[in-house]
Amino acid sequence: MSTRTGIPFLKGHGTENDFVILPDPENALELPPAVVAALCDRRSGLGADGLLHVVRSAAHPDAREMAGHAEWFMDYRNADGSLAEMCGNGVRVFAHYLRRAGLVTQNTLSIATRAGVRAVRFAADGAVTVGMGRVALPGGEVTVNVDGRQWPATHVDMGNPHAVAHVLDLAHAGDLRAAPSVRPTTTYPDGVNVEFVVDQGPRHVAMRVHERGSGETRSCGTGACAVAVSAARRDGVDPAVTGLPVSYTVDVPGGTLMITERPDGEIEMTGPAVIVAEGEIDPQALATGPHTGNVHR
Numbered sequence: 001m002s003t004r005t006g007i008p009f010l011k012g013h014g015t016e017n018d019f020v021i022l023p024d025p026e027n028a029l030e031l032p033p034a035v036v037a038a039l040c041d042r043r044s045g046l047g048a049d050g051l052l053h054v055v056r057s058a059a060h061p062d063a064r065e066m067a068g069h070a071e072w073f074m075d076y077r078n079a080d081g082s083l084a085e086m087c088g089n090g091v092r093v094f095a096h097y098l099r100r101a102g103l104v105t106q107n108t109l110s111i112a113t114r115a116g117v118r119a120v121r122f123a124a125d126g127a128v129t130v131g132m133g134r135v136a137l138p139g140g141e142v143t144v145n146v147d148g149r150q151w152p153a154t155h156v157d158m159g160n161p162h163a164v165a166h167v168l169d170l171a172h173a174g175d176l177r178a179a180p181s182v183r184p185t186t187t188y189p190d191g192v193n194v195e196f197v198v199d200q201g202p203r204h205v206a207m208r209v210h211e212r213g214s215g216e217t218r219s220c221g222t223g224a225c226a227v228a229v230s231a232a233r234r235d236g237v238d239p240a241v242t243g244l245p246v247s248y249t250v251d252v253p254g255g256t257l258m259i260t261e262r263p264d265g266e267i268e269m270t271g272p273a274v275i276v277a278e279g280e281i282d283p284q285a286l287a288t289g290p291h292t293g294n295v296h297r
Helices: 033-040 088-100 221-234
Strands: 007-014 017-023 050-056 072-078 108-113 116-122 128-134 142-146 149-157 161-166 181-183 193-201 204-211 246-252 255-261 266-271 274-281
Touching: 007 088, 017 088, 033 050, 033 072, 050 088, 072 088, 088 108, 088 116, 088 128, 088 221, 088 266, 088 274, 128 221, 142 161, 149 221, 161 221, 193 221, 204 221, 221 246, 221 255, 221 266
Parallel strands: 017 050, 072 108, 161 193, 204 246
Antiparallel strands: 007 017, 007 274, 050 072, 108 116, 116 128, 128 266, 142 149, 142 181, 149 161, 193 204, 246 255, 255 266
C-alpha cells in the first residue's frame, strides 16, 4: 500500500466564479503556469476559473512589503496559469477559507494582493464585503467589437484593466470563448477584461464578461465594480461630486453582487462565498519545473 501523502486542496466559488484553493502557508509549492493550467482544466484537471494560492505574506517575495499590514497573501493565478493583480470574487472565497480553516477568527481582516491590501468583513448572514480599492477612469476613446458590431466602451481601472460596453442585448456579446476585439490595442498591452452590460431597472444592471486568461466566467468581482462605476457615470452620478455613496445591483450569470462607490473613490463589493469540496492532489500532478509566469497588469 502506498504511503504517499497528497497535496491538500479545496474547491470554492463566489457567484459561481470558481477556484481551486491551495493552502501553502510557507510558499513551498512550485506552481509554474503549465501546472496551474492543468489543475484548472475542466476535463483533465479539477476545473476552475482560477487558482487561489494561500501564502503567508512574509513568505512570498511579492507580498513581504505588505506583511506588516496583512498576514495572508492571495497569490492569484488565472486559469491559463498567468499571474493576476486582483480577483474580487477570489478575495471573498480566500477570506472565507481562512475563517473556515481557523486561520482567522475576527469579523474583519486584511488580505494582501498584487493590487495592494484589501479590507474584508463578514456579515452574520455569511455575506462577505471586500474593500476593492479606489477606482480610476483613465479616459481615452475605446471601442469593443464582436461579430461586426461595435460599441464605445469605458476604460475602468480596478487594479486590473476593464473595458465596459453598454449594449441592448447580452446576446450581442457572442459566445465569449475568444476575447472580443478592443481598440486601440495600445490601451491594453497586456490584455483586458471586457464587460457587456444591459439595464434591468433603476441602479440595477446585468452583465457578461470575458476575463483575460480565463474566457467567459460566471462572475467577475472587479468587473462588477467596473460596470457599476461605468453605469453611474452614464447615469450622471458621481459620488465625488454629490458627496453621497451610490450603490448598484449587478446581476452576473452566477448570482448577484452589490457594489457601492463612496465619495472618496473607494469601492465596496458584497456577495456570497462558498466552499464546496476538499481533497488531495496526487503530487505527480505538480512535478514540473520552476515558475515561468508573467504578471498581467
